[in-house]
Amino acid sequence: MCGIVGAVAKRPIAKLLIDGLKKLEYRGYDSAGVAVIDAHYQLKRLRVAGKVRELESVMHDHLFQGQTGIAHTRWATHGVPSEKNAHPFVSHDEFALVHNGIIENHSVLRDQLQRDGYCFHSDTDTEVVVHLIHKNYKKNQDLLAAVRAAVMELKGAYALGIISKHDPSRLVAVRQGSPLVIGKSQGENFIASDPLALLSVTQQFIYLEDNDMADITLEDIKIFNMDMQEVKREQHTLSISHDAVERGEYRHYMKKEIMEQPEAIASCLEGRVTDDHVLPAIFGPGADAIFSQVEHIQLVACGTSYHAAMVARYWLESLADIPCTVEVASEFRYRKIAPSKNSLFVTLSQSGETADTLAALRLARKMDYLSTLAICNVPGSSMTREADLQFLTRAGVEIGVASTKAFVTQLTALFLFVLALRQKRTADTQLEVELVAQLRRVPALVEKVLQQDAAIVNWARALMNKEHAIFIGRGALYPVAMEGALKMKEISYIHAEGYPSGELKHGPLALVDTNMPVISTVPGGELLEKSLSNLQEVRARGGKLYVLTDQVHLFDQDSFAGAHIIAMPCLHAALAPILYTIPLQLLAYHVAVLKGTDVDQPRNLAKSVTVE
Template identity: 45%
Template sequence: MKQDPKSLMCGIVGYIGKRDAATVLLNGLKRLEYRGYDSAGIAVLNGALSVIKQKGSVGALERAVADSSGLLKGGTIGIGHTRWATHGDPSDRNAHPHLNAAGDIALIHNGIIENHTALRQELSSQGYTFLSDTDTEVLVHLIDRIWNEERHLTLEGVVRRALHYIEGAYGICVISSREPETLIVARMGSPLVLGIGEQEYFIASDAAPIIEYTKKVIYLADGEMAVMNREGFAVKTDKNEEAEKNVTELDFKLEEIEKGGFEHFMLKEIFEQPSVMQDVMRGRIHLEDNTLHLGGVKDHLEKLRKAKRIIICACGTSWHAGLIGEYLIEEFARIPVEVDYASEFRYRTPIISPDDVVMVISQSGETADTLAALRMAKEKGALVMGICNVVGSTIARETTCGMYTHAGPEIGVASTKAFTAQVIVLYMLALALSIGRTIKDEEIALYLKELSEAPQKAASIIAQHADIRAIAKVYKDARNFLYLGRGFNFPVALEGALKLKEISYIHAEGYPAAEMKHGPIALIDKDMPVIFIATRDSTYTKILSNIEEVRTRKGKIIAIATEGDQEISNLADHVIYIPYAAAPVTPLLTVIPLQLLSYYIATERGCNVDRPRNLAKSVTVE
């Protein structure tokens, strides 16, 4: 399936209960703003089916609701949506919800209907008129046609029948004035969470809009529908079979998805990293006897230790964490590791055997490419392990074993604390795989102690944020950056470059430092800032040589160096110091100044840090 990843930026909210629906929906849409969008709308049943939608922000939609002379007043059932344009430009008419011709069915949709062109042609030939350019409008007209032809069906039955005609990915909510006490939702590839209150129910793309009202949730799986009324709810498959679902208790608090006085979620999440590091290790590392307790994989540790090969599949920032995982596992456990882009993995007919372990990493646990890799690996008989942040996510449910990162909700689109949490999980796993095999007990004790000290050291780096901001002001107008690192810090160079690209829109590239002279050195002149990760480790003298090469060519040098290193201050234009740490721990520290530098360059340039253009928090379609 070839689909546009922008579609997943959309946000869904639905409500049925006793509260004012418009208020609940608008609050929920605000909590989903981090996903990115260009238009928004809501539909409420209050006798009639009333809709307000328009291009622009949720704030603009809120003002339109306030100016509507009480159009939505009194309604206690409704649906709301934020859209990122895929089919059709950002406009009022392309915004969701979409209505049938009679105006008595409203539908919102995340995902892409791949066969929408054929369905549109068929419906047009039958007299249906389309008012938008979207693929979504096809589905609401299809529901209308089926219901007009088979009037004995309920709204649930009509939606189920319509979905059998659909090819592609979807998360939908449907309401109708023909059946005003029912809210229908369905999922295929686009996440939906059902919140359970007292005679009230909430639906959303993720838990952020729900946590304010209830902590009890159900995560819908692909091919499932939920039917809600004020008396209760039922979850069924698309074949009309009852689906047994477990109620999950959300493990975060409302204040965790609020800015807490910070200007942006990204800055808040960078500053949270010391406490997040402690949370990831809590209950897993026992320094008193130098042991690890990894409950999510304990029943499979022996098979993991005996793996012929470990294949790590991930995308974006998680892929960079996976590269560090490769270094850690091979260094500690001496098990061969390959790291694949999940988006390429299943298209290159990889050789996978039952002796392999496939490890998938995803912050959201819903990344479509990573899920596709997971499912292929399972089909070929490999043990599949997951590392993700979201409890109850699809990856958490479908993997054989795994570990949660416990990073808490990450709202900023550019991942920060999720990255460091993933690296810590991979570090602990690498040590667990080495115990009794490849590393002596005293080495285990040393590496656990080093890891346990990382939160305090990270806090000392964050305390330098004002100095890092001053450096950002110097380079905010640069057009290109080069990031160079070696060993454990080569993936950090890649991650630093990605952060800068994501939020400041400055072109940046990461390379192994030794590769600079194999091409990139041609780019270096007085206008090229080059960031070196130059900590005191076995590659330090080689890095100094690379710095001299850039200095000779008048490049501007920013160095991330170990405290007390005076030699490098004579070579670099700017130095950001980090506390000393053993080489395998340094990625947890060296990445923080790169995150802060990217953040401050972006804010100096006036960029929308939390919602960078064209990007999504969780890519849930391929």
């Protein structure tokens, strides 16, 4: 969740570190700091409670130069947001350290270090680590050995970046359960918690694995395991352009990413479908044989990805006739599981580093599952490396904390997954031909929905002063209602809940009055009449109806007078969840803009949740 940037170079790197932190602001944070080793081999540090721009402003007032340094944006776990709790942390002005993750045994270590005479100036778990390094360095005057000895005492998850005035052209990095990547360049090298931070200086990256410790200098990178055996890690070229992480003409990243969804869906489909069927090899070598044996699917995810998994359950059971179980990752990993026979374990994650989902995947690999599949947006991420099968959604860089294009490309990927499984279950190809043809229409239809932006702004004006909202949908649109409510909560801070339409009379209807907006998705199909009945229940209690529908003519009746209607394009009912998601994203966005909230970095949230 926090952001790390580090560099060892032959040029001043303070500005480079700050620029890297700016690229990581999407992750969410409450304080920022930077430390460098200056020309006199002295360790210098600046920290602020607040935004990176405030840190940058403070730097202009100091002579802050150095060719080796580390920087950090912190999302509070231990200790309130404040300057004293901001990273980097130092020990005796000799060592500086930045840390992502949580040190679970910090209290015990703190007590030991205090007995050894160390003074603590923060409330964090991190400060113990830098003092441990200092303590161990005194024994043998070897930075790498001191770092290793320190981390051998740690319990928890961590990515560490360490510099020392005793080794002014050296940067040490350690990964255990929290992502860290090395950026490789000519005559200078870098570390970061996300390669996006370094795209302006390199496109060559090495992804560290758990228990890796990297010794990084100007010209060399050596990686060791905790037994001090040197290991080799593959170098990757990241082809994302630097411009991809800029807002361009848009006021917010979220709006930019909403508008990029037609292109993102098209990219997800490219090379994976023909005119009439899904190509069977798109899930990687071995997938064909595994899919032939599948008798059950276990989907595990968090947040928005969990909603995508819930949609997929409807698809898997109705289109592929395969039983499916969906579970929140943080629940899955902490209860006794009884895997079904020949069950394929599938994880969903935008980043591929989500802590609970990654832990669930690692647990599943030790259990009696047929195989594992990761559906993810980030190549080289932990999930894509650790799952047996991988599918990249190709959404492109997503900066806004509230996921949009990553969600619709997950839905697209899951639909391809369902059709690929269906091929193994039936020789009847007629439905697949129809669905693939409909799927290929989706990017153009999403473009059409985006043209309803002005009408959605009018809805937003009506909702901006509300304190509560209810979102409803039937079938596979029930998870879409939950996703719409989540978006509203995340960025507008309006309390919103998503329900199955048929569940209204079992409790939520008690909340409906003239002040309660009810946002509903009502496509044509076999559940249409049921959905209309539910809307009448709302209207009879004075609730304000906001309806997305491809059956506009049904709402011309007096029985729906006063309802707010937005027309949706007609599409096969199975694919409606992708299409009906778009206006709900726009609605949350416009309400948030009108309320003046921080759309891209909503309070208390982070983009990449890499701690429990």
